[in-house]
Structure formats: C-alpha cells, structure tokens
Amino acid sequence: MRVRAITLRILQQFIHDKRTMALMFIAPLLVLSLMSLVFNGNAYEPKIGVSGGAIPFTSALEAQNAKVVPYKSADLGKADLQESELDALVTLNGTSPEVILEGSNPTANRAVMMAVSAAIQNFHPANAGQGQMKPQISYLYGAEDMKTIDRFGPIMIGVFIFFFVFLIAGVSFLRERTTGTLERLLSTPLKRWEIVLGYVCGFGIFTVFQALLISWFSIQVLGIMMAGSFGYVLLLTLLLSMSALTLGTLLSAYAANELQMIQFIPLIIVPQIFLSGLFPLDTLPLWLQRVGLATPIYYGSEALTNIMIRGKGWNAIDLDVYALIGFSLLFMLLNVLALRKHRKM
Amino acid sequence: MNQVNPVIAVTHVHRAFGSREVLKDITLQVEQAETFGILGPSGSGKTTLVKLLTGIDEVTSGEVKVLGTLVPKLSLLQQIGYMAQSDALYTELSAKENLEFFASLYGLKGGNRVRRIADVMEIVNLQEHLRKRVDQYSGGMKRRLSLAIALLHEPPLLILDEPTVGIDPVLRQSIWKELRALNGKGTTIVLTTHVMDEAEKCDRLAMIRDGQLLAVDSPKGLLQSAGVASMEDAFLYYGGARR
Numbered sequence: 001m002r003v004r005a006i007t008l009r010i011l012q013q014f015i016h017d018k019r020t021m022a023l024m025f026i027a028p029l030l031v032l033s034l035m036s037l038v039f040n041g042n043a044y045e046p047k048i049g050v051s052g053g054a055i056p057f058t059s060a061l062e063a064q065n066a067k068v069v070p071y072k073s074a075d076l077g078k079a080d081l082q083e084s085e086l087d088a089l090v091t092l093n094g095t096s097p098e099v100i101l102e103g104s105n106p107t108a109n110r111a112v113m114m115a116v117s118a119a120i121q122n123f124h125p126a127n128a129g130q131g132q133m134k135p136q137i138s139y140l141y142g143a144e145d146m147k148t149i150d151r152f153g154p155i156m157i158g159v160f161i162f163f164f165v166f167l168i169a170g171v172s173f174l175r176e177r178t179t180g181t182l183e184r185l186l187s188t189p190l191k192r193w194e195i196v197l198g199y200v201c202g203f204g205i206f207t208v209f210q211a212l213l214i215s216w217f218s219i220q221v222l223g224i225m226m227a228g229s230f231g232y233v234l235l236l237t238l239l240l241s242m243s244a245l246t247l248g249t250l251l252s253a254y255a256a257n258e259l260q261m262i263q264f265i266p267l268i269i270v271p272q273i274f275l276s277g278l279f280p281l282d283t284l285p286l287w288l289q290r291v292g293l294a295t296p297i298y299y300g301s302e303a304l305t306n307i308m309i310r311g312k313g314w315n316a317i318d319l320d321v322y323a324l325i326g327f328s329l330l331f332m333l334l335n336v337l338a339l340r341k342h343r344k345m
Numbered sequence: 346m347n348q349v350n351p352v353i354a355v356t357h358v359h360r361a362f363g364s365r366e367v368l369k370d371i372t373l374q375v376e377q378a379e380t381f382g383i384l385g386p387s388g389s390g391k392t393t394l395v396k397l398l399t400g401i402d403e404v405t406s407g408e409v410k411v412l413g414t415l416v417p418k419l420s421l422l423q424q425i426g427y428m429a430q431s432d433a434l435y436t437e438l439s440a441k442e443n444l445e446f447f448a449s450l451y452g453l454k455g456g457n458r459v460r461r462i463a464d465v466m467e468i469v470n471l472q473e474h475l476r477k478r479v480d481q482y483s484g485g486m487k488r489r490l491s492l493a494i495a496l497l498h499e500p501p502l503l504i505l506d507e508p509t510v511g512i513d514p515v516l517r518q519s520i521w522k523e524l525r526a527l528n529g530k531g532t533t534i535v536l537t538t539h540v541m542d543e544a545e546k547c548d549r550l551a552m553i554r555d556g557q558l559l560a561v562d563s564p565k566g567l568l569q570s571a572g573v574a575s576m577e578d579a580f581l582y583y584g585g586a587r588r
Contacts, residue, residue, distance in 0.1 A: 180431035184494075187399050187427040188450040189419055343401050345417045 019260060027266040034271055037288060038279045045282070046111040049077040049089040057090065057097065060119035066112075081140055084310070088112040090135075097135045103142035104309040106151050107280060113137075141310045146225060153224035154304035155278050155297075157214060161237050162244040162297050163269050165210070169203050170248030170261050177342075178257065186343040193336045199249055200242065200332065207241035219308075227311030233304065236317065239324040240300035246331035247296070253338040272297040277305065299323040350413050352377050352502060352533040353398060358407035360393055360556075367393045368556045371407075375535055375549075378528050382547030383537040384580070390556040391537040392430055395504050398535065399427050411502065423451065426495035430506040432487040436480040440471065440490055443479060444497065451498035465493040468523045470516065484511045492520065496527075503527070505536040509543060521546055541576040552583050559583040 014021045047067045050058050051074040061068050069086065071077035077089040081100060087108040089100045099116055101109050116135055142150070176182040185195060215233045219226045226233070251268065255261040275281065275292030278301070284292075292298045303320035306312040353375035360368040368390045375381040383391050396402035397409055400417030409416040412424055434443055444462045453461055466472045469489035479487065488511050495503060503524075509517045524534055528548075536547070544550050545564045552559040552567070560567055560583045564576065571582040 179436075180429055180433035181435060183401060183429055183431075184427075184433035184447075185450070186401055187422060187425070187429070188447070189422045189452075190450055191419065343417075344403055345400060345419050 020263065023263045023266070027263070031266055031270050034274045037284060038274050043283075044107055044111045044280050046087045046108055046115055047085070048112060048115065049080060049086045051077045051089065051091045057092070057119065057123060060123040061090070061115055063122065064115040064118045066115040066119075088116070090116065099135045099137045101137065101139050101142075103139035103146070104151070104305060105280070106146060106148060109142075141227070142225070146309075149222070150225035150309065152278060153218060153222070154308040155276050155301035157218050157224075157233075157237060158240050158297055158300035158304055159269075159273050159276060159278075161207075161210065161214060161241050162272070162300070163265075165203070165207060165241045165244035166248040166269065167261065167265075168248070169199070169245040170252040170255070170264070171258055173199065173249040174252040174255055174258065174261055177252070182342060186339075192339040192343070193332075195339065196246075196249070196332050196335045200245060200328075203245045204242065207238060207245065211237035211241060224308070226308050228307035229313070232307045232313070232317060235321065236300055236303045236307065236324075239321060239328070240296060243296035243300075243324050243327040243331065246328045246335065250331045250335040250338060253335070253341065271295070276301045296324055296327045299327075351375055352412060353381075353535065354410040355394075355398075356408050356410075358394075358397060358409060359405045360390075360397060360402070361405045366556055368397070371553075371556075371558050373551055373558065373561050375533060377533050378531045379548040380524060380528055380534040380536065380546070382544045382550045383535065383553060384539070384541070384544040384550055384576075385537075385553035386539055389554045391539075391553060392506055393556075394553070395427075395506050395535065395537060398504055399425055401427075423498070424500055424502055426498065426500035426503045428491050428495040428503075428505045428508055432491045434479045434487055434490060434494075437478065439476050439478050440466070440482070441475050443490065444475075444494060447494045448497050453498060461497055461499070465496045468496060468520075469493045470519065485513060485516070488512055489516070489520075501532060503532060503534045503536075505534065507538060508536055509538070509540070517543075541580065544576055552580055554580075554584050 043065070045065055045067050047069065048061055049069045049071050050061065051071045058068050058070060069077075069080075071080075071089075074089070074091045077086070077091070078100070080086050081089045081102055084102055084104070087102050087105075091098045091100075097116070097120065099112070101112060103109060120135065137144075176185070182195075186192075211234050215230065215237055218224045219230070219233070247268070251264055252261060255264070271291075272295040275284075275288070275295055276297045277292075281289050281292060299320040303317040306316045306320075310316070351374035353373075355371055355373050358368055358371045359366065371394065383394060385391050393402065397404055398411060398416065400409075400411075400419075400421060403417055411421055414421055435446070438446070441462065444465070445458065448458045448462065462475075463472070466475055469492055471486060471489055471493065474482070474486065479490065482490065488508070492505070492508055495505065509520060512520065528534060538544055547564065549561065549563050550567060551561045559580075562570070567579045567583070568574065568576070571579040573579050573582055
C-alpha cells in the first residue's frame with residue numbers, strides 16, 4: 001500500500017510538472033535524431049585541389065567520390081589550402097604526385113589518402129605495385145602522428161568550459177530567485193542591469209582562473225597539440241565562459257528549480273556539441289549547419305582549432321571573437337529584460 | 346516630511362493576476378511616525394499590498410503614493426526598508442557579510458557602515474553572532490537578521506512583511522520596543538501580521554480579507570465600534586458585516 005502511495009505520488013508529480021515529463025519523452029528523441037544526422041550523414045567527401053600539371057588526374061579522383069577543384073597554379077591552390085577551404089592539394093612533381101594535406105582533421109586526412117591512392121591505381125594500373133607512383137605526402141597543419149585527442153582537444157576544452165559555467169551560473173542565479181534574495185535585491189535601489197553586470201564580473205573573475213587552469217592543464221599536462229599563442233587560447237576560453245555565463249543566467253529565468261535547469265543540458269548543450277565541428281559539418285543538411293552558426297560553442301571551437309592546431313593568429317579568429325562578444329552582450333540584454341518579470345522599473 | 350501629507354496614500358487600488366483579483370478597491374492612508382498594521386489571514390492579499398507599496402509589484406488600476414511620490418519609482422526604494430516574508434539571506438555567507446553586502450547596495454560606506462551594522466545587530470540582539478555563517482542560524486535568528494538588514498540604511502519608512510514570525514515572545518517584545526523607539530524618531534512603520542494580539546500593538550490597523558479592506562481604525566476604535574472584547578471577534582464582526 002505504501003509503495004503504491006509513493007508510486008501514485010510520483011506519477012502525480014510528473015503530471016503536474018509537464019515540462020519534466022515532456023523532457024523525458026522528447027529530449028532523447030531530439031538527441032538521437034541529431035546523432036543520426038551527424039553520424040549517418042553521407043560518407044565524408046574530401047575536397048581536393050588539383051593544380052595545373054596534375055589535371056589529367058582529376059577524373060580518376062572524381063571517380064573516388066572526391067570533390068575536385070582545379071587550380072591554374074600550385075600557389076593559388078596553396079592559398080586556399082591555408083584558408084582550410086581544401087582538405088588537400090595534389091600537384092604533379094615529375095612522375096609522382098605530391099599531396100599536401102590540410103591536416104587538422106584526421107577523418108579528412110584518411111578520406112583524402114584513400115581517394116588519392118585508389119585514384120593512382122586506377123590511373124596507372126600498369127604501374128601498380130612498382131612503387132613508381134608512390135605519392136609524396138606532407139602536412140600543412142598538424143602532423144601524421146596527430147592523435148584524435150589533438151583534433152578533439154580544442155573543441156572539448158570549449159565544450160567543457162561552456163557546460164560547467166552554464167550550469168553553475170544558471171543554478172546560482174536561479175537560487176537568488178527561489179530563496180527570495182532576488183526580490184530582496186529588487187527592493188533596493190539596485191538597477192536591473194547592475195545585477196546582470198555584477199554577475200558577469202563576479203563570475204568573470206572566477207572564469208579567468210578557470211580558463212587559465214584548463215588551458216594550461218590541457219596543453220602542458222595532457223600534451224594536446226598547441227601550435228599557436230597561449231594568450232589567444234585564454235582569450236577564447238574566457239569569451240566562451242562569458243557566453244555560457246550570460247546564457248545560463250538568462251535561461252535560469254525559465255527554470256523553476258535546479259532540476260529544470262539541468263533539463264537545459266540536452267536542449268542547449270548537447271546540440272551545440274554535435275554542431276561544434278567535432279564531427280564534420282559538411283555532411284549535415286544545410287539547415288542544421290545554419291543552426292550551428294547560432295551557437296556559441298561553434299565559434300569557440302572553430303577559433304580554438306585555428307589557434308591550437310593551425311597555429312593561426314588574430315586574422316583567423318577575429319570574427320569568432322566578435323561573435324562570442326556579441327552573444328554575451330545579447331544574452332545580458334535579454335536578461336535585463338527578463339528581470340522585468342520581477343520588477344518593471 | 347510635511348505633516349499634512351500622508352506618508353502612504355493608496356487610492357482605489359486593484360491588483361489582478363490574470364482573471365484572479367487579489368486586491369479590490371483598496372483605499373487607505375498611513376500617517377507619519379505611526380505603526381500601521383495590516384491584519385488578515387494568509388492569502389488575503391497582505392503581501393501583494395506591501396509589494397505594491399514598495400513598487401516591486403505594480404497596480405492594475407488606482408494609484409499608490411509614497412512620501413508624496415507616485416509608485417513605482419526607483420529612487421523611492423532608498424527611502425524604504427523592506428523585509429520580505431521569506432528571509433532572503435545568503436546562507437553561505439556570514440551575518441556580517443550579508444549586512445555589508447546590503448549596506449553597500451544602499452550606499453553605506455566606511456565608518457558609517459561599521460557603525461550601522463553594530464547598531465542594527467544590537468537592536469535585534471544578535472551582536473554575538475555577527476561572524477557566524479547564516480546557515481548555522483536558527484529560524485528566529487534569521488528573521489531577526491532580516492529585520493536588521495531592513496533597518497540598515499535608516500529609512501524613513503519601514504515595510505515589514507510578517508516580521509515577528511518564529512520569534513520568541515521575550516524577543517518579540519524587545520523588537521516591538523525598538524519599533525516604538527523608531528516611531529519616536531519619526532520613522533513610519535507598515536507591517537503585516539496574522540497574529541491578532543500582535544495587531545493590538547499597532548497605532549492603527551487595516552483589516553483585510555479576500556483582497557477587500559474590511560475596516561481601518563485604531564485597535565481600540567475597531568473593538569468599540571464592533572462592541573466586542575477581542576481582536577478576533579472584531580475581525581469576525583467586520584468580515585461578517587461586509588457579507
């Protein structure tokens with residue numbers, strides 16, 4: 001009987017908390033659909049540039065499902081390779097092809113290598129096995145021995161920082177509301193924007209240390225590949241924290257308790273991880289790629305990958321930096337407006 | 346403050362949340378340096394009414410004027426000491442840190458801040474527990490600390506929502522003595538209560554039930570015109586008379 005009473009009570013609580021119920025049913029579906037889109041997408045089509053001398057090679061590559069872009073000269077191709085527009089550039093050097101891999105993505109590297117070696121065999125079947133056509137391979141970024149962690153490292157740094165700051169800031173702002181201290185604050189001459197800015201500064205100081213520690217640990221202790229400037233890594237992790245902090249405090253306005261705050265994880269965090277560039281985005285439907293453009297982690301991990309793997313500087317990350325600052329400012333503004341729910345002036 | 350103008354003037358105030366009317370046509374005035382009690386059972390609209398007085402919440406129709414200014418007005422909040430029904434303290438901080446935080450929000454600085462913190466903690470008799478973390482406080486101690494915070498910036502108007510809930514009778518008496526002393530210095534006090542005998546200590550009393558104002562008068566006046574001996578009977582009389 002008592003077990004029945006507890007069972008019944010739990011069912012009643014679920015029925016009253018429609019949001020939790022919806023989440024139990026809908027969130028797994030959402031995450032699973034995303035997964036199937038990400039992992040079930042078409043096989044990765046490498047984008048290979050082919051410069052002047054190697055043009056005859058084109059059709060053989062295309063037969064291997066590679067996307068081939070012809071270039072008039074090797075230099076033009078190299079420029080695009082540096083911008084990461086291409087996965088690899090093939091030039092004909094004497095009789096054997098020279099392959100320069102973009103290198104930052106092991107998946108793309110493998111796809112290129114498979115396409116190139118198959119194309120060579122088909123192009124000169126007579127020479128197969130004689131070793132004359134063995135391609136010369138070099139890496140623009142990264143290296144042959146780049147491990148998966150090197151590829152995922154920059155993205156995971158961004159993801160974890162975002163995740164923890166989002167939750168902690170969100171729950172702490174939520175507590176202000178549930179314990180009544182928010183109402184107490186709003187009964188003082190404090191302005192709404194002062195609360196929001198105070199939160200950003202207070203947590204901001206903490207996130208500086210967090211960014212320092214996490215970046216240092218990943219690079220020095222875990223030995224994740226680091227080709228660029230440590231200062232930029234710090235800047236990016238910090239900006240990512242800021243966007244997580246401001247989004248967390250904003251969304252806490254729409255959570256009634258800590259549990260409902262945690263429910264934002266499958267809705268806000270998980271989709272961002274899938275769309276962050278951890279998995280090749282090119283295989284996703286276009287609309288889903290566009291959704292990715294509206295998430296802070298996307299910009300954070302793009303910039304971190306550019307710094308840590310490609311060793312790039314300010315010119316490569318400036319847009320990402322502006323995007324993250326823009327997100328933070330937008331979330332702060334929306335939070336000031338959301339606080340109107342509690343006090344209009 | 347001009348003696349002619351009331352400290353609080355509430356005129357034909359309605360407050361509805363959606364279709365639910367929480368306050369219906371409330372009109373009342375609070376004079377300077379009096380203790381004005383709002384008496385009513387829980388759910389009668391007391392808390393909504395005091396929130397309208399501070400400007401945290403806004404009227405659906407009618408108007409509220411505090412110290413001659415139309416509410417809501419941000420600068421007015423500097424003139425009001427508000428104690429909410431929930432204790433609204435940062436329990437992971439010490440009492441001192443809580444007091445310092447709220448003192449800063451009201452712009453108290455330096456020596457003045459230190460002096461005021463010592464003063465208010467003495468009023469609520471918590472001076473020995475200043476450095477204790479609030480999560481080690483008992484319910485009554487938290488209530489007193491909450492009151493201390495409302496007194497910090499020496500506001501001319503105090504709005505206290507159920508200030509003496511959970512406080513033992515001896516201490517309750519000493520808090521009333523302090524409130525009286527504040528009245529003597531010209532501070533106006535508005536407080537809500539559902540305790541009938543406590544209501545008798547107010548200078549004037551508003552009886553409220555189901556969002557309607559039943560009567561406003563001095564406790565003595567209310568008893569006399571109802572022709573009853575206890576506040577409880579008076580409440581029943583006015584409540585019944587309206588029906």
